[in-house]
Amino acid sequence: MADPATLELVQLTKRYGETVAVDRIGLKIAAGSYCCLLGPSGCGKTSTLRMIAGHELASEGDIVLGGRNITDLPAASRGTAMMFQSYALFPHLSALDNVAFSLKMKGVDKATRHAKAAELLERVSLGHLAQRKPAELSGGQQQRVALARALITEPKVLLLDEPLSALDPFLRIRMRAELKAWQKSLSMTFVHVTHSQEEAMALADQVVVMNNGRIEQDASPHELFNAPASEFVARFIGGHNVIPSTAGPVAVRCDRTRLSRTPLPEGETAMPATVRDVEYQGSYVLLTLTAQRVAEFSVVMPEAEFDAAPWQPGDTACAHWNPAEVHPLAA
Incomplete structure (x- = not known):
């Protein structure tokens, strides 16, 4: 060659x-x-x-x-x-x-x-x-x-x-x-x-x-x-939630987005949401949620964690994430 x-x-x-x-x-x-x-x-x-x-x-x-x-x-x-x-x-x-x-x-x-x-x-x-x-x-x-x-x-x-x-x-x-x-x-x-x-x-x-x-x-x-460079890349590659913030859009990985049944103060790292769909994917469960700030976002939850406390469509949740997991995006 x-x-x-x-x-x-x-x-x-x-x-x-x-x-x-x-x-x-x-x-x-x-x-x-x-x-x-x-x-x-x-x-x-x-x-x-x-x-x-x-x-x-x-x-x-x-x-x-x-x-x-x-x-x-x-x-x-x-x-x-x-x-x-x-x-x-x-x-x-x-x-x-x-x-x-x-x-x-x-x-x-x-x-x-x-x-x-x-x-x-x-x-x-x-x-x-x-x-x-x-x-x-x-x-x-x-x-x-x-x-x-x-x-x-x-x-x-x-x-x-x-x-x-x-x-x-x-x-x-x-x-x-x-x-x-x-x-x-x-x-x-x-x-x-x-x-x-x-x-x-x-x-x-x-x-x-x-x-x-x-x-x-x-x-x-x-x-x-x-580290997606832009909102387009984050959405096209998938696996990320694009969240509006005071500094502009940010990306948080779906597998790093957590759900809690206990309400947390809404802010840059938490928001109230409602579970819309639950899909079993084998080793993990994919949950689709809606919120006032975001029309639709996803959470990837390990199967064992889901089985320990299952979520159902219509459940009220609080989505939250670690500030270190937030990645700023170009619009």
């Missing part, structure tokens, strides 16, 4: 007519790291990925890979490879010929390209299925063929466009683990677009949360969850 390379986006912008899809973003992704671009539909993450790949032209700004400006280069000359959501395998070709296809287009002789394709199929544990067509493979096996096909060009960066979204939940978790293992074993830079917070947190070294074409926060999963 090619050596990994640092990827840098400098004031990168994409316009579609009057619409600004990506608005002057700046981003640095370290060589050999796993970066997830995360955000809701229409936030600009896929347009960003396609500009890196060369499938969309940048309106302004630069894309620098390994110190080389690749902004205006054709896709095949950039040192990147794309793994699509649909896998885009040729149905009439075997797994071996699917993997070897790009080398065939480059004029590489059959023996050489098949040898390299076979080596990559072995690497993703599919050597024994080299002659099968895509329809004869499971979803997970098709994904591994798509990965091998992307790797055959020896890219410096692998770009992944929601590669797990079409899989069932069980397979999605298994393939998530495989993707992370492949990235580590290959020591390759991965840039992965997803709208799944859980997926990004599980896979990435670096999570870039996007909203309305801009970067809201660029951080490690741990920092993102424990």
Whole structure:
């Protein structure tokens, strides 16, 4: 495989007519790291990925890979490879010929390209299925063929466009683990677009949360969850209650928000509330509450604590939290 390379986006912008899809973003992704671009539909993450790949032209700004400006280069000359959501395998070709296809287009002789394709199929544990067509493979096996096909060009960066979204939940978790293992074993830079917070947190070294074409926060999963930079990030990542205060909105983790049957003085760290819903989640219980200050917020309570003193919809409660657990937010 090619050596990994640092990827840098400098004031990168994409316009579609009057619409600004990506608005002057700046981003640095370290060589050999796993970066997830995360955000809701229409936030600009896929347009960003396609500009890196060369499938969309940048309106302004630069894309620098390994110190080389690749902004205006054709896709095949950039040192990147794309793994699509649909896998885009040729149905009439075997797994071996699917993997070897790009080398065939480059004029590489059959023996050489098949040898390299076979080596990559072995690497993703599919050597024994080299002659099968895509329809004869499971979803997970098709994904591994798509990965091998992307790797055959020896890219410096692998770009992944929601590669797990079409899989069932069980397979999605298994393939998530495989993707992370492949990235580590290959020591390759991965840039992965997803709208799944859980997926990004599980896979990435670096999570870039996007909203309305801009970067809201660029951080490690741990920092993102424990110190969201804005109200948008806190709400989108989930697991936080956004509480109004005299100093502005603050975030308190749902699992650090407590409930008491004893009223406490209302203030910055306590407020009266009413239990609206109770959902059993296995090792914990999720309670949804309403309050005068907050239309809706959640409390994650360990199962044993709930069982010792169960709550019911309609119960009056006092929600409270430790001041040290409060994290201020940008609006």
